[in-house]
């Protein structure tokens with residue numbers, strides 16, 4: 001499923017790399033511990049988190065994560081957005097809590113295990 | 115005789131991937147002296163390989179350099195360990211390296227990790243993933259620091275990222291921290307007011323400098339006889355007339 005479709009059906013707001021939304025999300029991963037994401041996320045995952053620090057972008061690039069969704073109305077730091085822009089990592093935000101958003105993603109057919 | 119020593123106990127060098135490349139031990143010492151600091155602590159992320167160079171660079175000056183490290187716990191909480199001598203911090207470093215997340219630093223994504231000597235000469239580059247986390251729980255990090263005679267301080271608790279409040283939500287009651295650090299972004303009286311309600315721990319402030327301009331932006335005054343770990347411990351505990359004050 002393309003990120004653009006996820007953005008549309010979950011009503012996400014895109015804050016960076018809006019030119020990269022035709023990328024495919026192969027699955028999803030949810031975690032607020034960066035070391036855990038480094039260890040356990042899969043290539044092509046969309047990542048659901050509360051963390052807003054610029055390091056989330058570096059982790060996403062390293063792990064080939066297709067996009068990051070910040071939940072609960074979290075706003076990324078300015079450095080995070082500019083780094084995400086230059087690394088072409090879409091950062092999206094939603095007011096939904098993680099549990100609700102992940103439920104929607106699951107209903108769309110995205111899985112955490114594959 | 116008690117003196118008032120101006121201390122900035124949280125300064126990164128060019129070994130930290132996120133720090134400015136100009137943060138060489140020699141330049142840090144010069145900047146600290148120019149800003150009339152009496153004590154600094156060299157705190158790189160999960161490494162102490164530039165500590166000895168900074169101590170050497172300060173030799174013969176009025177500046178004391180405290181060997182230290184900013185350790186990332188398994189919960190991704192930053193904890194500063196301040197030590198009495200370079201041997202102790204290197205022992206801590208061994209424990210940290212043994213438990214640091216595997217993988218190599220990506221210089222393009224995270225930044226260079228430069229090991230420098232006291233004359234500003236590049237000795238090498240660390241390829242460890244210093245930005246990563248250790249698998250050591252915060253309790254064990256603090257216990258490890260204490261076993262080596264050091265002081266354990268929770269970093270920048272007023273910030274969301276990598277702080278004990280951001281990661282754990284509150285400060286566990288029986289955690290034997292020696293102090294809590296607030297960053298210079300928050301006004302010190304406001305900090306004392308905010309954080310005295312949630313914890314009985316003493317509060318200090320430091321710059322968490324990642325570039326030369328930031329050195330001395332957060333200063334804690336230690337009223338002590340000498341700039342030693344034992345004296346600083348007394349000051350944090352308000353013992354024997356020793357005490358700490360946050361500089362405005």
Ligand SMILES: [Zn+2]
Nearest residue numbers: 184192269276
């Ligand atoms: Zn820190």
Ligand SMILES: [Zn+2]
Nearest residue numbers: 124126184322
């Ligand atoms: Zn720091």
